[in-house]
Amino acid sequence: VPKVSEEHVQARRAQILEGARRAFARDGYEGATVAKLEHEIGLSRGAIFNYYPDKWSLFLALAAEDQFEFMRVLEDEGIDGLLRRLAEESPDWLAVYFELARRLRTNPELMQELQNRSPEASRRGDELLAALQTRGEVRSDIELETVIAFVNIVANGLALAISLGLEMDVDALLKLVHAGIDPVPK
Amino acid sequence: VPKVSEEHVQARRAQILEGARRAFARDGYEGATVAKLEHEIGLSRGAIFNYYPDKWSLFLALAAEDQFEFMRVLEDEGIDGLLRRLAEESPDWLAVYFELARRLRTNPELMQELQNRSPEASRRGDELLAALQTRGEVRSDIELETVIAFVNIVANGLALAISLGLEMDVDALLKLVHAGIDPVPK
Numbered sequence: 001v002p003k004v005s006e007e008h009v010q011a012r013r014a015q016i017l018e019g020a021r022r023a024f025a026r027d028g029y030e031g032a033t034v035a036k037l038e039h040e041i042g043l044s045r046g047a048i049f050n051y052y053p054d055k056w057s058l059f060l061a062l063a064a065e066d067q068f069e070f071m072r073v074l075e076d077e078g079i080d081g082l083l084r085r086l087a088e089e090s091p092d093w094l095a096v097y098f099e100l101a102r103r104l105r106t107n108p109e110l111m112q113e114l115q116n117r118s119p120e121a122s123r124r125g126d127e128l129l130a131a132l133q134t135r136g137e138v139r140s141d142i143e144l145e146t147v148i149a150f151v152n153i154v155a156n157g158l159a160l161a162i163s164l165g166l167e168m169d170v171d172a173l174l175k176l177v178h179a180g181i182d183p184v185p186k
Numbered sequence: 187v188p189k190v191s192e193e194h195v196q197a198r199r200a201q202i203l204e205g206a207r208r209a210f211a212r213d214g215y216e217g218a219t220v221a222k223l224e225h226e227i228g229l230s231r232g233a234i235f236n237y238y239p240d241k242w243s244l245f246l247a248l249a250a251e252d253q254f255e256f257m258r259v260l261e262d263e264g265i266d267g268l269l270r271r272l273a274e275e276s277p278d279w280l281a282v283y284f285e286l287a288r289r290l291r292t293n294p295e296l297m298q299e300l301q302n303r304s305p306e307a308s309r310r311g312d313e314l315l316a317a318l319q320t321r322g323e324v325r326s327d328i329e330l331e332t333v334i335a336f337v338n339i340v341a342n343g344l345a346l347a348i349s350l351g352l353e354m355d356v357d358a359l360l361k362l363v364h365a366g367i368d369p370v371p372k
Contacts, residue, residue, distance in 0.1 A: 028288055091291065098287040102214055105281055105350050139365075146358035149347075153359065157343030161335075164291050172332035173339065179325075180366035 009051075016041050016051055017065065020058045025092035029059065029099050056110070059100070064118040071121045074128050078137075079151060079181070080174055086158055087170045094163040139183045147181055195237075202227050202237055203251065206244045211278035215245065215285050242296070245286070250304040257307045260314050264323075265337060265367070266360055272344055273356045280349040325369045333367055 019041030023032040026040075032055070034045050041048055052058045074082045104111045115122070129148055132138040138147055154177055161168055205227030209218040212226075218241070220231050227234055238244045260268045290297045301308070315334055318324040324333055340363055347354055 095288055095291055098284050101284040102281055142358065142361060146355060150359060150362045153343030153347060154339060156346045157339030160342045161339060163287065169332060173336060175328060176336045176366040180362040
């Protein structure tokens with residue numbers, strides 16, 4: 001067995017994920033056959049599945065990347081930054097999430113796997129919103145859980161609109177979102 | 187050609203749509219084969235497609251029913267009623283919309299057909315929100331178009347959450363939505 005450096009492993013993983021993201025975005029989750037994944041990634045199925053056992057694992061890894069990135073944006077640029085970032089996301093890629101909705105809802109195990117894809121990032125998101133509330137940047141007369149649900153609902157509704165190619169005035173939308181979650185003046 | 191009364195035609199259409207709604211909700215849009223539609227509706231494919239030329243027409247008719255019903259609720263019970271009604275909708279049925287998202291986005295013609303499914307109901311929705319704004323029940327410092335986009339985004343995000351089986355505290359959500367769109371106190 002040849003020795004493979006950690007650096008090499010990381011580079012390969014990045015190559016595989018970048019190619020898989022392009023393939024899913026172009027052909028959809030169902031449409032991205034193993035042959036198409038091989039072509040887009042530039043590696044054989046043997047090499048790909050050596051790193052990720054199946055197509056679902058590839059998607060989970062990409063969703064974990066997204067979650068990590070969105071949490072970074074939430075931390076650095078707040079809820080505004082998060083929604084702006086989402087509005088700039090590739091409609092083709094966002095569509096993959098909606099394509100998978102049916103599979104997720106009929107398979108609680110897959111749903112659990114997706115929710116657990118990056119427990120650290122998920123906890124971080126809740127902590128960041130909690131911190132916003134503690135610092136008084138988000139209203140505190142509403143339970144944190146509700147604020148989280150509201151931000152999620154707006155984010156998902158926005159993602160669907162972007163994915164369908166609908167035009168969105170994010171600045172105007174943010175004004176209403178802020179009216180929803182900003183602290184109530186005394 | 188036997189004479190068919192208008193009443194009979196209406197009853198048949200209702201029977202077909204009710205059965206198709208059940209079939210789509212249970213098996214999904216793709217999964218609802220013609221054989222399954224026949225079984226659930228209790229009519230032969232010939233009889234069904236005499237009223238609706240294809241599966242897509244059945245879905246469009248059901249989406250028009252939904253739109254009509256949601257507009258009725260919006261008129262009678264306002265935005266609160268609309269979001270509450272949506273939260274009580276069948277997750278299985280809502281999932282059909284998300285299942286179709288990919289097809290809609292890659293086919294502008296289908297998207298246009300869906301948007302035009304019931305132009306009267308759509309215009310009515312915009313008019314109802316405009317009336318709420320005129321009556322001062324919705325803030326008027328924001329363009330009507332943005333209010334409509336916000337309500338749509340929240341409704342779609344809520345529909346996705348319901349479809350995925352996530353728990354939702356609609357009362358708490360409504361509080362944040364109202365903070366977003368209620369008139370700003372002077």
